[in-house]
Amino acid sequence: MHAYGPVPSRRFGRSVGISPIPEKTCSYSCIYCQLGRTSRMTIARQHFFPVDDILADIERVVEANKHTIDYLTLVGDGEPTLSADLGDIIHACKTRFPYKVGVITNGSLLWMENVRNELSEADVVNISMVTSDPDVFKGMHRPHKGLSFDKIREGIQLFAATFPGRIWAEVMLVDNVNTDSGDLRELRKFLDKIQPSRTYIMTPTRPPAESWVRIPQPEKILMALSVCGGETVTQLEHGSFGLDEFKTAEEALSEISRRHPLRLNQARTIEAYFAQRSLDRLIAEGKFRIVDYQHHKYVLPSEFMFGTSSAGRG
Ligand code: SF4
Numbered sequence: 543m544h545a546y547g548p549v550p551s552r553r554f555g556r557s558v559g560i561s562p563i564p565e566k567t568c569s570y571s572c573i574y575c576q577l578g579r580t581s582r583m584t585i586a587r588q589h590f591f592p593v594d595d596i597l598a599d600i601e602r603v604v605e606a607n608k609h610t611i612d613y614l615t616l617v618g619d620g621e622p623t624l625s626a627d628l629g630d631i632i633h634a635c636k637t638r639f640p641y642k643v644g645v646i647t648n649g650s651l652l653w654m655e656n657v658r659n660e661l662s663e664a665d666v667v668n669i670s671m672v673t674s675d676p677d678v679f680k681g682m683h684r685p686h687k688g689l690s691f692d693k694i695r696e697g698i699q700l701f702a703a704t705f706p707g708r709i710w711a712e713v714m715l716v717d718n719v720n721t722d723s724g725d726l727r728e729l730r731k732f733l734d735k736i737q738p739s740r741t742y743i744m745t746p747t748r749p750p751a752e753s754w755v756r757i758p759q760p761e762k763i764l765m766a767l768s769v770c771g772g773e774t775v776t777q778l779e780h781g782s783f784g785l786d787e788f789k790t791a792e793e794a795l796s797e798i799s800r801r802h803p804l805r806l807n808q809a810r811t812i813e814a815y816f817a818q819r820s821l822d823r824l825i826a827e828g829k830f831r832i833v834d835y836q837h838h839k840y841v842l843p844s845e846f847m848f849g850t851s852s853a854g855r856g
Contacts (some may be wrong), residue, residue: 544591548611548784549802552775553668553710553742554644555612558603558784559801561619562631563590565845569650570683574716574746574755576803577619578846585651585686587626596627597634604639606786613666615644619801623651629660636663644668646712650689653697661705668710669698671736673720674728682719695732702736711738715745715766717756726769733770741772748803748843749835757836773787783812791816791823798841799830806832806839838853 548556551705564582567590571580604611614635616622620643625631635643642665649669651657661667673679676691685694702709711733715721733741743766745757756767767774788794798804798812809821821841824830833840 543599543797545603546784546797546801547603548585549638549798550782551613554615554666556607556784557613557615557644558595558600558607558611558641560614560616560622560631560635561801562616562622562625562627563618563620565619565800567618567624568648568832569624569686569689570621570648571751572648572683572714573681573752574714574750576746576748576750577800578842579751580620580684581847582620583686585688586626587624587651587657589626590624591627593627593630593634593776595639596631596677600635600639603784603787604641607784610784610815611641613640613644613646614639615646616664617646617801621648621650621658623647623661628657629663632660633665642666643687648683649698649701650683650694651697652701653693658697658701658704661701662707664707666708667701667705668712668742669736669738670714671698671702671711671729671733672714673725674732675720675722675725678720678722678725682716696799699735702738708739709736710742711736711742711772713741713743713766713770713772715743715758715763716750717758717762719755721758721762721766721767723765726766730770738772741770742773743767743770743772747836749833749840751847769801783808785812785815788816791818791820795821795824795830795841799841800846804841806841807830809841 567582568580569585616697620853644666645664649804679691
């Protein structure tokens, strides 16, 4: 299933997620990633799936939820710009549906001219920008070895110079990794060159790939906000999930949780919608597990790979 939702998004409202790439395919393996460690690390753009299949999935989700959608969002189970069909998908979304189109990208491939061109029809492109320090960048994103910090920054600047839509900057804060005030001041200079229409100061609110990742204390979040400007997105999202296109609770839990980790109470609400008690059985069968994080219980697919020691830190 390439389209799902709508899911409640802290930035995109009720958002239909569109994933044009296979599971956990990314150019980074971020320490804070809510999808666990990257299993398919690549910077090679590919035609992963037939575009018609992706569009048929979008059509189906839109048809079931057409009055409750704010955005169609290309987000993927990793980095969506790895799809060589990105431009065609965005173009089809813009011509077939009356919704805004957003893309959530780590920005690592914007040095490629075709990626910049393919994104040009999107309404909003949300780009990760977390640090001005190449070593912090490397420790936080653990990028593909074919990527360079300078090239990525240059790509983001080239994109910002010509993109007709809106750019949103996403500054994900991890305590004691990118919370140094000097680094953030340098980051602000870069943000001033990009001139995003919104800057979101975010924290890892869902279980991160590395268990030692911590949400900064409120005073550090406020410091980052005063240095970088923008607004904070540090609360958990609220709202219901679009479930009409799913036939069973198991299908809904599987499809949603591998893109959008669910809190236990959200998973129970989904079960109740279908009047089916599937979750306990799925946990007993080893398909899901419960993880405690920041005073909440999360239901995660068992295949997500999470680190449990501090060995990879740095
Ligand atoms: S947070 Fe985004 S960019 Fe980082 S590893 Fe996860 S999917 Fe890739």
